[in-house]
Amino acid sequence: MTITICHGTDFYNEFKYMHELSIASSILDVVAKEAKTRPGAHILKVGLRIGELAGVDRDALSFGWEVLTKDTEWDGLRLEIEDVPRRQRCSVCAHEFAAPDFMTQCPKCSDPLSVTIAGDELDIAYLEVEEP
Amino acid sequence: MSQIAVEKKVLNENQIVAEKLRELFRQNGIFCFNLISSPGSGKTALLERTLERLPQDSRVAVLTGDLQTENDAIRLSRFGFPVKQIITGGTCHLDARMVEKHLAQWKLEDLNTLIIENVGNLVCPTGYDLGEAFKIVMLSVTEGEDKPLKYPSIFFKSELMILNKIDLLPYVPFDAAKAKENARKVHPGMEILEVSCTTEQGLDEWMRWLEQKRSSVFGR
Numbered sequence: 001m002t003i004t005i006c007h008g009t010d011f012y013n014e015f016k017y018m019h020e021l022s023i024a025s026s027i028l029d030v031v032a033k034e035a036k037t038r039p040g041a042h043i044l045k046v047g048l049r050i051g052e053l054a055g056v057d058r059d060a061l062s063f064g065w066e067v068l069t070k071d072t073e074w075d076g077l078r079l080e081i082e083d084v085p086r087r088q089r090c091s092v093c094a095h096e097f098a099a100p101d102f103m104t105q106c107p108k109c110s111d112p113l114s115v116t117i118a119g120d121e122l123d124i125a126y127l128e129v130e131e132p
Numbered sequence: 133m134s135q136i137a138v139e140k141k142v143l144n145e146n147q148i149v150a151e152k153l154r155e156l157f158r159q160n161g162i163f164c165f166n167l168i169s170s171p172g173s174g175k176t177a178l179l180e181r182t183l184e185r186l187p188q189d190s191r192v193a194v195l196t197g198d199l200q201t202e203n204d205a206i207r208l209s210r211f212g213f214p215v216k217q218i219i220t221g222g223t224c225h226l227d228a229r230m231v232e233k234h235l236a237q238w239k240l241e242d243l244n245t246l247i248i249e250n251v252g253n254l255v256c257p258t259g260y261d262l263g264e265a266f267k268i269v270m271l272s273v274t275e276g277e278d279k280p281l282k283y284p285s286i287f288f289k290s291e292l293m294i295l296n297k298i299d300l301l302p303y304v305p306f307d308a309a310k311a312k313e314n315a316r317k318v319h320p321g322m323e324i325l326e327v328s329c330t331t332e333q334g335l336d337e338w339m340r341w342l343e344q345k346r347s348s349v350f351g352r
Contacts, residue, residue: 019256055258055285102317124138
């Protein structure tokens with residue numbers, strides 16, 4: 001199922017919601033597939049991992065999720081979002097460090113060329129279910 | 133109550149199609165890049181300047197995405213290369229399936245370069261892999277120099293930032309050094325080219341960059 005909602009006059013907000021809505025729709029696809037493999041199980045919660053570099057707005061995603069699941073069998077199914085902060089590894093001294101506010105320069109050796117090792121996730125981590 | 137590990141990418145379905153496209157491009161020796169920017173930064177203008185500089189026997193094709201109209205395809209088809217418009221009908225980004233569908237009528241063995249011009253938007257196209265070798269992000273000097281910080285994801289994921297409209301620098305309060313510094317905060321070591329599609333400044337470097345990247349992808 002791919003759903004795209006695309007009407008509106010407030011272009012920037014609509015764009016944003018549309019994007020998160022199609023992400024919500026992809027999440028629902030995965031949930032529905034998992035549900036099929038566990039007949040009778042009641043899914044209570046969907047655990048997501050979203051990195052700060054993933055370009056996904058939490059509020060917009062939750063809004064899209066609500067719109068999408070309202071009055072369906074998934075109505076009330078909760079999203080639990082784990083925010084993943086950015087982490088970098090220095091290309092010179094291999095030091096690993098948190099990089100809030102785009103501080104990607106190595107705090108140990110000051111080399112500017114670090115690589116990102118966490119923070120761009122957009123993953124479904126787990127489902128919480130009640131088995132029959 | 134129990135927890136079941138799923139551990140899947142949310143955009144897994146798109147990724148599967150994108151990997152299929154990437155393999156097709158590899159088999160056919162096609163160098164593909166995905167050009168992304170805000171509306172009005174000059175993506176289509178850059179592609180016009182690019183196509184007019186290519187020899188007529190170049191085996192290049194362009195897919196251009198917009199919410200509505202075929203205007204961009206009309207602009208780009210003047211250069212004699214195959215161009216197809218993807219009208220998304222409102223969707224704010226291209227996904228791998230749209231690319232797959234629109235490629236179906238072309239013989240891939242006749243091509244060696246595929247240019248994808250994404251829908252004008254710095255947010256939504258970011259997460260959608262289209263099978264490209266690289267994403268390229270364009271910023272123009274009539275925008276804010278803090279855009280890399282406001283929309284970090286696309287600057288993080290792009291191989292190159294093209295700073296366009298640099299002929300306007302004397303007339304706008306845009307700090308180009310700051311913009312580059314911001315881009316490299318988000319993406320350490322990011323490659324950056326400055327161009328003007330009006331005065332054609334920087335376009336030779338752009339064409340050289342493309343050629344070098346193609347060689348690095350195909351090892352020739």
